[in-house]
Amino acid sequence: MKKIHTATLFAVLLGISPAVMSAQAPPAGTEPAHVAASVGAQSYAKHCSICHGEQREGNIPGFPPLLDVGRQLNPQQITDLIHKGKGRMPAFPTLQDGELSELLHFLTTDDLSAPAHSATVSTSAAEAGQRLFQRNCAFCHGRDAAGGETGPDLTRSKLVLADVNGNKISEVIHNGRPEKKMPAFNFSNDEVASLVAFIHSQQSKAAAHPGSRRGVDVSDLQTGNVEAGKQYFDHACASCHSATGDLKGIASRLEGLQLEEQMLYPREAKRYATVSLPSGEKIRGLVIYLDEFTVGIRDDSGTYHSWSVNRVHYTVEDPANGHVELFSKYTDADIHNLMAYLQTLR
Numbered sequence: 001m002k003k004i005h006t007a008t009l010f011a012v013l014l015g016i017s018p019a020v021m022s023a024q025a026p027p028a029g030t031e032p033a034h035v036a037a038s039v040g041a042q043s044y045a046k047h048c049s050i051c052h053g054e055q056r057e058g059n060i061p062g063f064p065p066l067l068d069v070g071r072q073l074n075p076q077q078i079t080d081l082i083h084k085g086k087g088r089m090p091a092f093p094t095l096q097d098g099e100l101s102e103l104l105h106f107l108t109t110d111d112l113s114a115p116a117h118s119a120t121v122s123t124s125a126a127e128a129g130q131r132l133f134q135r136n137c138a139f140c141h142g143r144d145a146a147g148g149e150t151g152p153d154l155t156r157s158k159l160v161l162a163d164v165n166g167n168k169i170s171e172v173i174h175n176g177r178p179e180k181k182m183p184a185f186n187f188s189n190d191e192v193a194s195l196v197a198f199i200h201s202q203q204s205k206a207a208a209h210p211g212s213r214r215g216v217d218v219s220d221l222q223t224g225n226v227e228a229g230k231q232y233f234d235h236a237c238a239s240c241h242s243a244t245g246d247l248k249g250i251a252s253r254l255e256g257l258q259l260e261e262q263m264l265y266p267r268e269a270k271r272y273a274t275v276s277l278p279s280g281e282k283i284r285g286l287v288i289y290l291d292e293f294t295v296g297i298r299d300d301s302g303t304y305h306s307w308s309v310n311r312v313h314y315t316v317e318d319p320a321n322g323h324v325e326l327f328s329k330y331t332d333a334d335i336h337n338l339m340a341y342l343q344t345l346r
Helices: 006-014 018-024 039-047 075-084 097-107 125-136 158-162 169-175 189-208 226-236 256-264 320-326 332-342
Strands: 272-276 282-290 294-298 304-308 313-317
Touching: 039 097, 075 097, 125 189, 158 169, 158 189, 169 189, 226 332, 256 332, 272 294, 282 304
Parallel strands: none
Antiparallel strands: 272 282, 272 313, 282 294, 294 304
């Protein structure tokens, strides 16, 4: 069982924002010198480890590793993320000055706990690339490069198949793909070469076992009738979505299985909650966290709030529920036809 820090546990049980609890906690570095870790390590343990792991290793698929976060974001970008939060991550605006500097140093320092290579440990390019891949890419693309929850299967990628000595993969690594939410990475030429070697080694393994693929070809999902799909869309979807509005160009951003998953259940659909406090005040905001114990929202000003659910009343507006309600009504033809129509929205 993962260790839960006492301050965080009390914050959950009492319905107090982690940011508020952190502000009330004793300042880092006050422990006796013989038991105290660095100020940055203490700050990380107090604010970050419950989600991102005690060793910055991440909790896949929910929370990414932070071992090499300095290769993806500069210090100012990391600071902005800490102060403003993002998605399910709450804001920590009280982290300032010395503690913030120490935390930034801790986050951007190489993983000193990783075992050093010795004469008995293979240092082949593919194995070196595997370690880099696990720290930076596996969160999206899966530990074996065969695809994850948000990233495509690299073992069957057309770009990887066309790559020669890293000429295509290296460009994507260095520049990222912002339109697909892939960040750019700051790797040396040797590191890029090792990543390329690992990805190609995984591709070779997948090719040797063609019946074990987990992915779905785009062509597998192009069997429906476009006109019938448009008719279904106009009947069942147009009250919430628009082909020239929110869905304009969706087939340029998503394709294949990713597009179909988004069609059936849009995992990134934003939920909003209205929380009624005992005082009668109502606060509405984007749902950041919700379980049987705690509801947490971010209001329009960007402030994060959380409460124990037994102390407030709340209602949630979840647009994804409309998709769920269609599950029992879809026929196979409906899904194939609707998919065919959505693939024309470029």
